Amino acid sequence: xxxxxxxxxxxxxxxxxxxxxxxxxxxxxxxxxxxxxxxxxxxxxxxxxxxxxxxxxxxxxxxxxxxxxxxxxxxxxxxxxxxxxxxxxxxxxxxxxxxxxxxxxxxxxxxxxxxxxxxxxxxxxxxxxxxxxxxxxxxxxxxxxxxxxxxxxxxxxxxxxxxxxxxxxxxxxxxxxxxxxxxxxxxxxxxxxxxxxxxxxxxxxxxxxxxxxxxxxxxxxxxxxxxxxxxxxxxxxxxxxxxxxxxxxxxxxxxxxxxxxxxxxxxxxxxxxxxxxxxxxxxxxxxxxxxxxxxxxxxxxxxxxxxxxxxxxxxxxxxxxxxxxxxxxxxxxxxxxxxxxxxxxxxxxxxxxxxxxxxxxxxxxxxxxxxxxxxxxxxxxxxxxxxxxxxxxxxxxxxxxxxxxxxxxxxxxxxxxxxxxxxxxxxxxxxxxxxxxxxxxxxxxxxxxxxxxxxxxxxxxxxxxxxxxxxxxxxxxxxxxxxxxxxxxxxxxxxxxxxx
Amino acid sequence: xxxxxxxxxxxxxxxxxxxxxxxxxxxxxxxxxxxxxxxxxxxxxxxxxxxxxxxxxxxxxxxxxxxxxxxxxxxxxxxxxxxxxxxxxxxxxxxxxxxxxxxxxxxxxxxxxxxxxxxxxxxxxxxxxxxxxxxxxxxxxxxxxxxxxxxxxxxxxxxxxxxxxxxxxxxxxxxxxxxxxxxxxxxxxxxxxxxxxxxxxxxxxxxxxxxxxxxxxxxxxxxxxxxxxxxxxxxxxxxxxxxxxxxxxxxxxxxxxxxxxxxxxxxxxxxxxxxxxxxxxxxxxxxxxxxxxxxxxxxxxxxxxxxxxxxxxxxxxxxxxxxxxxxxxxxxxxxxxxxxxxxxxxxxxxxxxxxxxxxxxxxxxxxxxxxxxxxxxxxxxxxxxxxxxxxxxxxxxxxxxxxxxxxxxxxxxxxxxxxxxxx
Numbered sequence: 001x002x003x004x005x006x007x008x009x010x011x012x013x014x015x016x017x018x019x020x021x022x023x024x025x026x027x028x029x030x031x032x033x034x035x036x037x038x039x040x041x042x043x044x045x046x047x048x049x050x051x052x053x054x055x056x057x058x059x060x061x062x063x064x065x066x067x068x069x070x071x072x073x074x075x076x077x078x079x080x081x082x083x084x085x086x087x088x089x090x091x092x093x094x095x096x097x098x099x100x101x102x103x104x105x106x107x108x109x110x111x112x113x114x115x116x117x118x119x120x121x122x123x124x125x126x127x128x129x130x131x132x133x134x135x136x137x138x139x140x141x142x143x144x145x146x147x148x149x150x151x152x153x154x155x156x157x158x159x160x161x162x163x164x165x166x167x168x169x170x171x172x173x174x175x176x177x178x179x180x181x182x183x184x185x186x187x188x189x190x191x192x193x194x195x196x197x198x199x200x201x202x203x204x205x206x207x208x209x210x211x212x213x214x215x216x217x218x219x220x221x222x223x224x225x226x227x228x229x230x231x232x233x234x235x236x237x238x239x240x241x242x243x244x245x246x247x248x249x250x251x252x253x254x255x256x257x258x259x260x261x262x263x264x265x266x267x268x269x270x271x272x273x274x275x276x277x278x279x280x281x282x283x284x285x286x287x288x289x290x291x292x293x294x295x296x297x298x299x300x301x302x303x304x305x306x307x308x309x310x311x312x313x314x315x316x317x318x319x320x321x322x323x324x325x326x327x328x329x330x331x332x333x334x335x336x337x338x339x340x341x342x343x344x345x346x347x348x349x350x351x352x353x354x355x356x357x358x359x360x361x362x363x364x365x366x367x368x369x370x371x372x373x374x375x376x377x378x379x380x381x382x383x384x385x386x387x388x389x390x391x392x393x394x395x396x397x398x399x400x401x402x403x404x405x406x407x408x409x410x411x412x413x414x415x416x417x418x419x420x421x422x423x424x425x426x427x428x429x430x431x432x433x434x435x436x437x438x439x440x441x442x443x444x445x446x447x448x449x450x451x452x453x454x455x456x457x458x459x460x461x462x463x464x465x466x467x468x469x470x471x472x473x474x475x476x477x478x479x480x481x482x483x484x485x486x487x488x489x490x491x492x493x494x495x496x497x498x499x500x
Numbered sequence: 501x502x503x504x505x506x507x508x509x510x511x512x513x514x515x516x517x518x519x520x521x522x523x524x525x526x527x528x529x530x531x532x533x534x535x536x537x538x539x540x541x542x543x544x545x546x547x548x549x550x551x552x553x554x555x556x557x558x559x560x561x562x563x564x565x566x567x568x569x570x571x572x573x574x575x576x577x578x579x580x581x582x583x584x585x586x587x588x589x590x591x592x593x594x595x596x597x598x599x600x601x602x603x604x605x606x607x608x609x610x611x612x613x614x615x616x617x618x619x620x621x622x623x624x625x626x627x628x629x630x631x632x633x634x635x636x637x638x639x640x641x642x643x644x645x646x647x648x649x650x651x652x653x654x655x656x657x658x659x660x661x662x663x664x665x666x667x668x669x670x671x672x673x674x675x676x677x678x679x680x681x682x683x684x685x686x687x688x689x690x691x692x693x694x695x696x697x698x699x700x701x702x703x704x705x706x707x708x709x710x711x712x713x714x715x716x717x718x719x720x721x722x723x724x725x726x727x728x729x730x731x732x733x734x735x736x737x738x739x740x741x742x743x744x745x746x747x748x749x750x751x752x753x754x755x756x757x758x759x760x761x762x763x764x765x766x767x768x769x770x771x772x773x774x775x776x777x778x779x780x781x782x783x784x785x786x787x788x789x790x791x792x793x794x795x796x797x798x799x800x801x802x803x804x805x806x807x808x809x810x811x812x813x814x815x816x817x818x819x820x821x822x823x824x825x826x827x828x829x830x831x832x833x834x835x836x837x838x839x840x841x842x843x844x845x846x847x848x849x850x851x852x853x854x855x856x857x858x859x860x861x862x863x864x865x866x867x868x869x870x871x872x873x874x875x876x877x878x879x880x881x882x883x884x885x886x887x888x889x890x891x892x893x894x895x896x897x898x899x900x901x902x903x904x905x906x907x908x909x910x911x912x913x914x915x916x917x918x919x920x921x922x923x
Contacts, residue, residue, distance in 0.1 A: 303794065324796035333794070341794040344787035351780070356795035358780045369777045 001062060001078055001158035001190050002027055003048075008057035010043055017043040019214040020057070025159065030181060030191045032205035034198075034233055036400070036430035040214040041194045045161050048192075049081045050074040080152030081161040086144050090137035094130050095119055098151045122153050127183050141289075142173035149180065159190040166200055167428065171458060171491055172288075178204050196233070196430060198226045234432045242438045245446070247466035250279035253450035254300075254419050259309035259319075261292070261299040269295035271474045272309070275452075277419065282441065282451040284465025284482070286458065288494050292474035293454045294336060297423055300452075301333055302326045314418060327356055332412035334405075336423035336454065342408045345397035349389050350378035352396045353411050377414070385410035386436060402433025409437055413444060420444050423454040438464060458487045458494075472496045546848060549894035550862070557887045558590040561879055565589035593877045600872025601865035611746055613868060615755040621857075621864025622758035622824070623648070623835070626817030627842025628849060628856040629769050630685075630810040634699075635851040636773060637806040638786035643688060643703025644814040645839020646710035647681040651815025652822035653714060654680030656830050659736020659823060669739035670823070674761075677819030678812040684710060685811015686804060693800035699807065707839070715832045725829065733830035742824040758820030763857065765813060770853040772809075782806055814839060844888055847895050863888065 003025040010018040017040045025031045035041045046052045048059060050068030059066045061077050068074045071081070088097045099115045106114075116132040123130050128146050136144060145165060152160055162181075166174045181191055181204060195201060201208055201222065208220040210232045218232055231237050256275035263269040270292040277283045287293055298304035300311050302323040311318040313329055327333070335341035343352050354363045354374050362373040378392035387406045389399050396404055405425065412420065422441060426434040441464060445451050455461050461468055462485065469479045470493040478493050562568045571578075571585035599606070604613045627644040634641035655677035664672055688702040717723055718733045725732050745760070746753040773779040784792040785802045793799050821835045822828070841863060848859030870884035 301794075322796070322798070323793065324798075327796045335794055340788075340790050342791060344784050344791050346787045347784065355784065355791065359777050364777045364780070367776060367778075369775055369780045371775065 003079075003159055003190065003192075004060040004063070005044075005048065006058050006060065008044060008047055008054045008059070010040075010047055010052060010054050016214050018047065018054070021211070021214075021216055023209055023216070025190050025192060026207075027158075027190055028185055028188050029206045030185055030193060030204055032193045032195060032201040032208045033211060034195060034201055034208055034229065035211035036196055036233055036402070036432070039211045039233075041211055042163060043214075044211070045081065045163060045192070045194060048074065049079060049161060075155050075157065078156070078158040079161065080155055080157030080159070082145065082148040082152060082163065082165060084164040084167060086148050088136045088144060088147060090135075092136060093132065094134050094136060094139075094147050094150075095132035097136055097147060098132075098154055102155065118154055119150060123150055126150075126153060126180070126187060128153075128180060140173075142169050142176065145169070145173075145177070146180070157189075159192065160184065161192045161194070163194045164196075165193070166195065166197060171487075172495065174200065198229050198431075201229065202226065230431050234430070236432075242435075242442055242463045244442045244464075247281040247445065249281040249466070250448065252276050253279050253314055254452060255310075255312040256296075256300070257310045257312070259296070259299060259311060260307040261295040261304060262307055263295055268307075269474050270299065273474075273476055275469065275476065277450040277452050279418075279450050280445055280448050281466040282445050282453055282464050284461040284468045285452065285454045285471055285476075286461045286465075286468055286490055286494060287454075287456065287471035289456050291471045293423070293456075293471055295474075296471070297333075297336070297421055297452075297454060300326070300421065301331070330416065330418035332415070332417040332420040334408050334412055334420070334422040334425050336427065338401075338405055338408055338427075343396050343404060346395055348378075348393045349382065349387065349396050349399070349407055350374050350392040352407050353378050353381050353414070355411060357411070357415065381410040381414055385440070400430065401428045402430040405429045405437060406433055409440060413440060417444070417449050419450045419452065421452045421454075424456065425453070426455070426457065426460050458490055461490070462487065470494055543850075546850065546895060549891050552894050553887050553890035554594070556890050557883065558594070560883065560886060561590050561593045561877075562586045564879055564883070565593075565877070589877065593873050593879045593883075596873040596876040596879075597866070597869035599876075600869035604872065609746075609750040609753060611749060611753055611755075613872075615746060615753040616868035616871070617861065617865045618755045618759045619825070619864070620867040621860040622756075622762045623817040623820045623838045624841055624845050624860040624863050625759075625762035625857055626765060626820060627814050627838045628845030628860050629765055629853060630681075630814035630817065631842045631846035632849060632851040632853065632856050633769055633773070633782075633813065634806055634810045635846060636786050637782045637802065638789065639692070639803065639806060639810075640700050641685070641688075641703060641807065641810050641814075642700055642843070643685065643706050643839070644810070644817070644842045645835070645837070646703065646707035647684045647811040647814035648818030648821075648835045648839045648842075649707075649710040649714050650684040650811075651677040651681035651818030652835050653717065653818075653830060654815065655740075655819035656733060656736050656822045656828070659740035659828070660734045662740075663737065664739060666739045669737065670742065673736065673740040673823055674816065674819055677815045677823075679815070681815015681818060682808045682812035685814065686808040689804035689807025689811075692807070693804040699803075711832075714830065714834070718830045718832065723830075731832055732827065735827055735829040736823055740823060741828050742820065754825065756820075756824040758824045761816065761820065762860070765816065766853040766857045769813070769856075773853065778802075778805070814842065817842070841888070844892050847892055 005021060005023040008018050008021045009016065021044055033041050043052065047054045050071045050073050059068065066077055068077070089100065095112055095116045098119055099110065103110055105111055119130065119132045128150050130143065130147055130150055136147065149160070165177060169177060178200065184191060193205065205222050208222060208229070210217050210220060212233060212235055220229060220232065254275065254277040256273055259270060259273045260268065261270035273296060285293055295304060299306040300318065302318065302321050302325065306319050309319070313331065316329065318326055318329065339345065344355065351374065354377065358364050358369055359366065362370065363377065364370055375392060381387070382389060382392060385406050387410065388403050396407055399407070409425070420441070425437050425441065429437065441451055441453070453461070453464055462482065465482045467479060468482055468485050468490065469476045470490065472494065473496065477496065477498055568585040568589040571582040575582045600613055601617050602613050603610065607613060627648055630644045630647065631641050655673045658673040658676035662669065662672060684706060688699045688706060691697040691702050692699050715731065718731045723733050725734050742757040744753065744756045746755055773783065781792065781797050781802050784795065784797060785799050789799050817838055818835045821838065822830060845856055845859040845863050848862060849855030849857070866884045866887060870881045873879045873883065874881045
């Protein structure tokens, strides 16, 4: 299918989210739409998928102008979409989810057998194995995504839009997905891939369109270097590798001994972990999401009780302390999910900058809160950490992901720390902000702080860590100096292969 | 609550340049509701909701008016009659409403109507503040009614059981009312904090318990007025009663110290929300309890405390009825409906302290006007409750208001802030 967008413009009030965007996707082409968070990629795709009506411009499918009033129209025109956040009913089976919205019935009764057969057929044709009877919530994220793809394919679409498909995947799952996309391409499907990850784009795209601030700033082919693509996307030169000198580790700051933690369902998530982070070094905890990293960090922070073991900060026991006490002991914390745990969206940038400091001078005393001091602090922090916001009084939810993250980083680094715990500090953050945040983490280390970095992104671990601990199924299965580590070696360890 | 500009099949995330990485929280309609409620751009919606309610109300006035109804009966014989009669009915009713609420030339004192409006507004301010404060912490305090009942009880008990000098007695009685309401509010708060019991359920139940307890109490020996056989308690002593403010102008002006206290309470709540660490915690917990917890706040304790403070405010509202108005005693209906009306007031005031005061004045005006409306036009006083309900419905459905009046989408003004995003 050939798809053409001509002069698509979409405004939200005074904001022009899409400014006369032109885009051509040829049949059997994998077209990457590259741009930072908030560049307007998703708006464009929502226009294409019939979720939003464009203010100007037209959509042509096989050279025929189309008007999409709803996703239904888009689907019947042969366009399917896999959203970043899956649109699946967790308690339904795969078959039920795929039937949803296009139910086969026999005399008014759901015909699950027919649906299952259809699913099996589609999944075999395109090499996407799914079990129609499995309940969706029991499936790993990568498989859930596969269900979404199969769902689109059963609707017989010719063009598939994938919105940030790898954001939630492990490196292995990402590779599998790319393989699937190649297969779909071979079967003649067109694919639009929305992403801000340069490596994937280079690995798979036939053509790249870069969008910045709602406008197409250019097209590129995958031959361009990552640096060039990043520069196009951000609008200036970006340093992708962090400059850092060798670590000069001092005395141990954080010592975790035999720590065991259970998850929300009462299952053992962390088993007898030993960890040590020294002053002036970054310890990177690598691992696929869901191997106990979250529970480990929450236990250290006093957000989750530990079953056994001890957590010492400079010799003082942290286990059994409240989160307030842990923070007061000199621990800074960048939580892995900033929107859930790191920020109050309705609060202003200024308020979020003191979310865990509001009771300490000069922002407040035990009883009184001082908005004036908070405003002054906001002015300084916004400048120091280069937070791009309209004003200090704008709700933090109006900032881009990268700038939201900078608010958290600014808050946590604006007081003297013994230990900084940064969990997925670059998740969903644009390239420019990643660069900045990484530099600040290294500076914290160079000033003699201890840094515990948790990340599922190997690149991030390799860029920042001085020592790397790999977590697998709640245990640390290897600790190695960063100097000798390669992504292949770490990738295997993250998959649980210790291979001696 | 809903964003009507969005296409119906839209995904849960916002379509305005989104924070792409942000996983949508499990639906939290209540939080979204609060967010909508406290947005500044909703001022116009509030005003229009009142206007719309008055318009719809006028139809009800016509229906309830005998001569208008009659005229519509022979509409085809004399169509102008029907319109004329309807116009008279509506005009008379709303003129009476105005006179009852603001200024009535027929009253002996120019302050007569205002006095009534302020009298009705004072307790509503307290209960409105109670509901609003809980709102801001993400709690729905349906229990202001029960808390006000306990405030009224504690106030009157202190009023006739204790014997203290002037001023002091009143202060003590008010403090007792505050404590009574706070205790009754603390119960659902601590239940939520310790067990997660939903405050809506527990406060509704506690309302019933409080109401029935009051009915039982007023006929008990030692509490019931010995000179009466009906359900009424002894009266609070003179020293414990809230003094009338305009008694020097005209003996019948009922407005009393309660309205002054209500204004002070609004100022206090405003300070608490914006300039105290507790207010900061409260708002953080209301905005995102997970982030509040991660930032080291004690979410459970905040819930319990907020409910206690909210209860205390409602308790003062109860006392402003039982110690401020005749017969200065407890009866089964001593606090009327102020707890439930407080929910309306909090909605009208968009959960902001000064907004609540304004909302209470409006509500108080409607109630004062209803009396006059009934006397002059024969419009049932219940009409005011219908208007009140309509206002709530229109406020709760901003989409409807926006459509009816073709307002520009409020989101647009907010999304300008997103211009600053990106690089």
